[in-house]
Amino acid sequence: MTRNLQEHILQTASQLFYSQGIKTTGVDAIVKAAGTTKMSLYKYFPSKDDLVLAHLRKSRAAMLKHIQNGIENSAGDPRQKLLAVFDVFQSLLNTPEFRGCPFINAAAEFAAENNPVQQAAAEFYTDFRKLLADLATQAGITDAELLATQLTTLISGAIVGEQIQRRADTMRNANAAAKILIDYYLAASR
Missing domain, CATH: 1.10.10.60 (Homeodomain-like)
Structure with missing residues (x-):
């Protein structure tokens, strides 16, 4: 119990x-x-801080698992897997209970750089960038880290954009930009 x-x-x-x-x-x-x-x-x-950190750890694990499940359920080629991440986030943005990204929200509330809450929020994006970099590497992209950073920026920007103005198609627009970036990096890596 x-x-x-x-x-x-x-x-x-x-x-x-x-x-x-x-x-x-x-x-x-x-x-x-x-x-x-x-x-x-x-x-x-x-303390409440301990509860907040536990919340962020739990949310981080759940979100990463959700993203990985979405990737695994997508088409097989690595390019499609990179783009599947945008579909995962699109489905989250479409839920009625969407209130933004819990990590972005926490980082905004606890903005001091050395605050443990801000650091815990940043850890999600570090792990997320690594996941994208791994997918980019599997796709044969030589500058996988830079692409992962750019894709993360597109996704986090789209989340904030949707939080500010609902049904603004921010994630679809981010997905369109991601296709251009991914194709550019694929061509440059050949």
Whole structure:
């Protein structure tokens, strides 16, 4: 039961952090929504910061797995796998509960460079860039790191654009730009 309660508290906090923001979501709101006590929350998470970091670690693992599943379910060639990432994000942007990227949101709320929350948010994008660089390398692109950085910029920009103005086709536009970039790098690598 204790593991289930810990997971329930984390899941509840994650939902509130994502829908309402981290700083605006207090411990009292988390406890109330989870139907538990502060004592139980603090038993598993000694501080709100610990809970926030656990939320970001859990979100990071879930998001990377979701992206990898989308890639694996796409067409077989590496170019298509790079483009499949845009489809994964397009489906996330189309959900009614979309409130932006949890990592971008957290980094905006905790903008100080040495803040552990900002660092945890940045770790997702480091892992994501590596995943894209690996796919670019599999496609035979020699400057895979630079392409991965550019694709990450397109995706994160499209997410923020969609957060600001819903149904603006930001991810489709980013996908169109990505096709041009990927084809350019493929041609340059031959």
